[in-house]
Amino acid sequence: MSAQWKLEAKREALETRACVLHATRAFFLSRDYLEVETPNRIPAPLPESHIDALAAGPWWLHPSPELCMKRMLAAGYGRIFQIAKCYRGHERGALHLPEFTLLEWYRAGCDYRQLMEECEDLFLYLSGAMGISNRLTYRDREIDLSKPWERLSVKEAFDRHGSIALGKALEQDRFEEVLALEIEPRLGNLKPTLLYDYPLAFASLARVSKDNPAFAERFEIYVGGLELANGFSELTDAKEQRRRFEKENALRSKRGRPPWPMPEEFLEAISRLPESAGIALGVDRMVMLFADAASIDDVVSFTPEEL
Amino acid sequence: MYSASDLRKNLRLMLDDDPYIVVDFQFVKPGKGQSLYRCKLRNMLTGSQIDRTFREVDTFKPADTEEKNMQFLYKEGDSFHFMDNENYEQIALTQEQVGDAKNFLIENMECKVLMFRDRPIDITLPNFVDVLVTDAPPWIKGDTVSGNYKPVIVETGYKVSVPPFVEQGEKIRIDTRTGEYLTRVKG
Numbered sequence: 022m023s024a025q026w027k028l029e030a031k032r033e034a035l036e037t038r039a040c041v042l043h044a045t046r047a048f049f050l051s052r053d054y055l056e057v058e059t060p061n062r063i064p065a066p067l068p069e070s071h072i073d074a075l076a077a078g079p080w081w082l083h084p085s086p087e088l089c090m091k092r093m094l095a096a097g098y099g100r101i102f103q104i105a106k107c108y109r110g111h112e113r114g115a116l117h118l119p120e121f122t123l124l125e126w127y128r129a130g131c132d133y134r135q136l137m138e139e140c141e142d143l144f145l146y147l148s149g150a151m152g153i154s155n156r157l158t159y160r161d162r163e164i165d166l167s168k169p170w171e172r173l174s175v176k177e178a179f180d181r182h183g184s185i186a187l188g189k190a191l192e193q194d195r196f197e198e199v200l201a202l203e204i205e206p207r208l209g210n211l212k213p214t215l216l217y218d219y220p221l222a223f224a225s226l227a228r229v230s231k232d233n234p235a236f237a238e239r240f241e242i243y244v245g246g247l248e249l250a251n252g253f254s255e256l257t258d259a260k261e262q263r264r265r266f267e268k269e270n271a272l273r274s275k276r277g278r279p280p281w282p283m284p285e286e287f288l289e290a291i292s293r294l295p296e297s298a299g300i301a302l303g304v305d306r307m308v309m310l311f312a313d314a315a316s317i318d319d320v321v322s323f324t325p326e327e328l
Numbered sequence: 329m330y331s332a333s334d335l336r337k338n339l340r341l342m343l344d345d346d347p348y349i350v351v352d353f354q355f356v357k358p359g360k361g362q363s364l365y366r367c368k369l370r371n372m373l374t375g376s377q378i379d380r381t382f383r384e385v386d387t388f389k390p391a392d393t394e395e396k397n398m399q400f401l402y403k404e405g406d407s408f409h410f411m412d413n414e415n416y417e418q419i420a421l422t423q424e425q426v427g428d429a430k431n432f433l434i435e436n437m438e439c440k441v442l443m444f445r446d447r448p449i450d451i452t453l454p455n456f457v458d459v460l461v462t463d464a465p466p467w468i469k470g471d472t473v474s475g476n477y478k479p480v481i482v483e484t485g486y487k488v489s490v491p492p493f494v495e496q497g498e499k500i501r502i503d504t505r506t507g508e509y510l511t512r513v514k515g
Contacts, residue, residue: 026491030477071362111333111363114355197361198381205358223361241359251359276384 034312044150059089068281070272073110082108095290099129127299136298159245170213208243227253252300259292340391347372347391372449431486453504464496
């Protein structure tokens with residue numbers, strides 16, 4: 022049964038999408054970033070417990086371009102970005118598609134705090150290109166994109182918005198539940214929120230905080246309650262990285278999922294990584310914001326169900 | 329057995345020994361964390377709704393129910409009368425038991441009535457139903473801008489969004505699973 026009119030009705034959102042993509046490229050090119058493309062089909066993804074890769078023959082569709090891009094970073098490509106289609110199984114909802122678009126960028130010689138500032142700049146650049154100065158209207162809320170954004174540590178967020186403190190939540194294995202159901206909807210409603218310093222157990226590839234070793238230098242961006250991006254100072258300690266992958270694989274086994282092979286070339290590259298930071302940003306959700314769309318379905322030409 | 333990733337709208341499952349149907353479903357996944365499945369479920373016996381959040385590791389039994397082919401006869405007040413196609417026995421369901429199906433029930437329509445230990449508790453309609461538009465705002469000619477929908481009311485009293493060219497007295501096809509307009513039906 023054709024629903025041609027639904028596709029026709031998406032025109033405005035798809036035009037916004039094209040504008041976001043063009044302006045994103047212009048932003049990074051103006052900052053001397055190299056646009057790169059890496060294979061979407063890889064022998065095995067990085068071992069992460071809660072991401073399910075989709076098979077493509079004997080290989081796998083990448084859940085993110087992280088693996089290949091960090092090998093490039095280790096080889097001296099100090100400023101790279103990529104807009105890539107990525108694939109994750111068992112993820113479908115108002116904010117999730119099994120095939121989605123990620124923007125990832127990596128920068129040598131910086132840490133997560135400098136990367137946060139670059140995120141602020143990117144959004145201001147995009148809103149300028151969109152002709153809305155720094156006022157974004159999303160779901161009847163006006164969000165002020167001007168710098169500086171709100172910076173809130175995970176611990177503070179639990180104290181301010183959660184029903185229990187961070188320590189209790191970790192103890193009772195309720196970290197994700199409290200974060201997703203209680204805290205997230207309250208983030209980024211007046212200004213975007215940079216939620217930072219995650220407990221070590223929730224940052225498989227991020228560097229340990231110099232100030233507080235129980236936390237990792239990882240942050241997420243929230244705008245209008247939407248989780249948009251995950252960035253961090255890169256871990257450059259291959260031994261520590263191997264330990265974390267082994268832990269992730271153990272968690273996978275516990276969930277009845279097969280463990281992934283150790284990514285030896287990647288681990289070898291890690292030891293040669295410069296001090297750097299990188300981030301993955303959901304392009305579809307960013308388009309949702311600028312198109313004022315309630316569902317990710319509204320900003321892609323076709324959902325899997327519509328094919 | 330169902331696992332949490334099978335959860336979707338209209339899935340019927342057993343919970344605390346009662347049959348439940350998922351009426352609303354939200355997939356939530358905090359960055360790189362484990363998936364959460366936030367559900368609104370309706371107890372198919374009492375009609376009461378509960379909110380539950382499930383995790384990937386949760387599993388469920390399918391609801392212990394049986395489907396019977398019936399014909400919808402007529403509506404009287406708040407009761408909806410059906411006839412069992414096998415033994416011609418008639419049964420009545422309350423508006424609550426009928427649920428959203430009341431929006432699409434047309435006399436003589438064939439449907440499936442769900443029984444839980446000999447109690448009628450739910451209805452499954454044909455996927456597509458053709459209904460008469462009984463009330464529609466007029467089409468302003470020349471307004472062909474895509475994305476411009478308008479609300480109309482159909483013969484069952486149901487309100488639905490349609491493209492601007494649909495007019496009163498026409499028949500339209502609705503997908504009963506989503507409640508959405510699909511196409512105009514000629515003749």
